[in-house]
Structure formats: structure tokens, C-alpha cells
Amino acid sequence: MILTVTPNPSLDRTYEIPSLDRGEVVRATGERMDPGGKGVNVSRAVAAAGRRTVAVLPLGGAPGAVIEELLAAQGIEVAPVPIAGDTRSNIALAESDGVLTKINAPGPELTGQEQELLLDTVRRQSRGADWIACCGSLPRGLSPSWYADLVARAHAAGVRIALDTSGPALLEALREGPDVVKPNAEELAEAVGRPLMTVGDAVKAAEELRGLGARAVLASLGADGQLLVDGAGVWYGSARVDMVRSNVGAGDSSLAGFLIAGGIGPEALSSAVAHGAAAVQLPGSLMPTPVHLDPAAVTVTPDAPVDRVLGEPVS
Incomplete structure (x- = not known):
């Protein structure tokens, strides 16, 4: 079982529009609601793979009730933490040319008791x-050390x-x-305080995070x-998309x-790459099921292409 914790979940409302014209009345051609938050998405992907997952979420108000209903419909067990404030609602405007504009609300402030x-x-x-x-991000009321406290408590429980x-x-x-941290390139650059121009730069940055305490960096x-x-050591994975x-x-x-693949070594990296590659080939926020995976398209090697220039260098 994989337990997910999303301290600042959201109810994501997506409106499909022809174009975004500021100051004008824009009529949507389609809309949908999805449970949002990075931990929520991890639970959705685990459930799509046919594995058991439990999602711990602070939920409040009508948006919180809708999130719980939507997750239950996807076969995800929810362990709600009742809060006085309303769970945040985010808005995404999806234009016909593929441009996506997102408006993320700050979310409620959690009390000490919550x-x-x-x-x-x-x-x-x-x-x-x-x-x-x-x-994901921390809601108002939680100090930056809250995740550190959670990591310590998890390790104390084994x-x-x-x-x-x-x-x-x-x-x-x-x-x-923490046993593994999973930054993207932008977050990795922010953590080490310098630009990342090549895969080799990313390797060095990941090694620095290990020096600061992370047991593994994905x-x-x-x-x-x-x-x-x-x-x-270092493993590099890529996939044909x-x-x-x-x-x-x-x-x-x-x-x-x-x-899902155990969280250790090249086999787990291969599974991570396969799931990520499958996800980007699906519409919206759909999560891949086993039928969508193509392990044959994945390559994992200990020889990282350190001189490869990142397609979108991060400063």
C-alpha cells in the first residue's frame, strides 16, 4: 500500500475556451472538475495501476466534499482530516491552441489543532x-519545517x-x-542556487542534495x-514518446x-520513466493504466549523457 499526503489539495476546475480575451465575456465550450494536488495525482496513478493507495487530505467545505466523492469514484481510499476552512478551488483556462492559464488559490490556513x-x-x-x-506545497499555517517533522516521524515508525x-x-x-526526493529541473536548480545547463549539471545538483541528507534523488x-x-551511483533513463x-x-x-516498482535502483527508475512517458501521451490529467505502458520504449543506463544540453536550461 502506498500512502499519500497532500497538505494543500484542490478542486481543479478546467474550462475549455476558444481564446482568452481580457476584459471580454468568454464562453466556455467545455468544463470538468478533477481532484487536484501532487499527492492526489500520485494516488490516482497508483490506483490506475491496480494497486492499493490511501490519500490523507485536509478537507473542508463543499469543495472538500466533492474531492472525496471524486476520489472514491476512482477507487481511492480517502482518510480525510476535517478542517474549518474551505479546501481551495483552482481554475484552469484551456485555449484551443493548447495554451493553458492556471489560477491557483492559496488555500485555507490550518490551525495548530488541525x-x-x-x-x-x-x-x-x-x-x-x-x-x-x-x-506539494504547504498550506498557510504550516511552517517550512512541517515536512521535516513528518519525515522524522515516519522513520521513527519504520x-x-x-x-x-x-x-x-x-x-x-x-x-x-528522506528516502527519496523528486525534484524537477527547476526545483533542483532552485535548491542548489545555480543554473542547470546540462544533464551533468543536474547530476551534480542531485549529488549535492544527497550531501544535504537525501538518500536518493529522482x-x-x-x-x-x-x-x-x-x-x-547514477542512473539515467529516457523513453521514446x-x-x-x-x-x-x-x-x-x-x-x-x-x-510501485519498489523505489530502489534501475528497475524502479525504468518504471518511473515508463509511467511518465505514458502520462504525457494521454489527454488532460488522465493517469496511465498498465495497458498504456511501453517498457520496450524505455532505456536505462549508468552512462548519463553529462554533456547533453538541457532542452530548456533552468536558471
Whole structure:
């Protein structure tokens, strides 16, 4: 079982529009609602793979109730943490030419009592979990050290923990030695405080995160592949992608694939790459099922192309 923790989930409303004309009345041609948040997406990908997952979420108000209903309909067990404030609602405007404009709300402020209840719920639900995946931004009220506290508690209970966050929350958590962290290229550059121009730059940055405490780093480099840097060395994975339809949730799908395959070594990296490649070839935020995976399209090697210039260098 993979337990996911999303401290700041959302109800994502997507409107399809011909074009975004500021100051005008824009009529949508289609709309949909989805449960949102990086940990939520990991649970959705795990469930799509036919594996059990439990999602721990602070939920409040009508948006929180809708999120719980939507997740239950996808076969995902929800461990809700009741909060006084309303769960945030995000808006995405999808234009016909593929341009996506997102408006993300800040979310509710959690009280001290709600924060402790969230931690206690994770503790109770983690019994029997193979992994805890903590993902996304922190809501108002939670200090940057909150993830560090969660990592310490998970290790005290003997449970492995994966962390997908950024900024001060990531740096604070590193000191507690999370079993794996999963930054993208932008988050990796931010963590080390310098630009990443090549795959080799990304390797060095991942090694620095290990020096700060991470036991393994799974780094997503977009179209330039993925890296796994751990105590055994460096592995590089890439996959053939015939057509990119949407990259929404692709990184979350990759993390799910990594954890499903055990979360250790090149086999897990291969699964991560396969899941990420399948996700970008699906529309919207759909998560791949086993039928969508193409393991034959994946290449994993210990010889990372360190001189390869990143397609989108990150500063």
C-alpha cells in the first residue's frame, strides 16, 4: 500500500475556451472538475495501476466534499482530516491552441489543532504502508519545517518516505534524510542556487542534495529524461514518446511508477520513466493504466549523457 499526503489539495476546475480575451465575456465550450494536488495525482496513478493507495487530505467545505466523492469514484481510499476552512478551488483556462492559464488559490490556513490532527492521521494510516509519499506545497499555517517533522516521524515508525516539494520545505526536510526526493529541473536548480545547463549539471545538483541528507534523488528533466542518484551511483533513463498531449501530472505519475516498482535502483527508475512517458501521451490529467505502458520504449543506463544540453536550461 502506498500512502499519500497532500497538505494543500484542490478542486481543479478546467474550462475549455476558444481564446482568452481580457476584459471580454468568454464562453466556455467545455468544463470538468478533477481532484487536484501532487499527492492526489500520485494516488490516482497508483490506483490506475491496480494497486492499493490511501490519500490523507485536509478537507473542508463543499469543495472538500466533492474531492472525496471524486476520489472514491476512482477507487481511492480517502482518510480525510476535517478542517474549518474551505479546501481551495483552482481554475484552469484551456485555449484551443493548447495554451493553458492556471489560477491557483492559496488555500485555507490550518490551525495548530488541525496540523496535529493531520500528523496523527498520517501516523495511524501508515501502519502497513510500503511507502509514504508527501507531495506539494504547504498550506498557510504550516511552517517550512512541517515536512521535516513528518519525515522524522515516519522513520521513527519504520516507514520509508518519498518527498516531492520545493523551496524551504524541501531544504528543511533534507536534514531528516528522506528516502527519496523528486525534484524537477527547476526545483533542483532552485535548491542548489545555480543554473542547470546540462544533464551533468543536474547530476551534480542531485549529488549535492544527497550531501544535504537525501538518500536518493529522482530528478525529472522533462523531455531530457530522468535521473536517479543514490548510494549505488547514477542512473539515467529516457523513453521514446510519439506525441505529447499533456504534461499535467506526468511527474506525479513518474513518482507513482517509481514507488510501485519498489523505489530502489534501475528497475524502479525504468518504471518511473515508463509511467511518465505514458502520462504525457494521454489527454488532460488522465493517469496511465498498465495497458498504456511501453517498457520496450524505455532505456536505462549508468552512462548519463553529462554533456547533453538541457532542452530548456533552468536558471
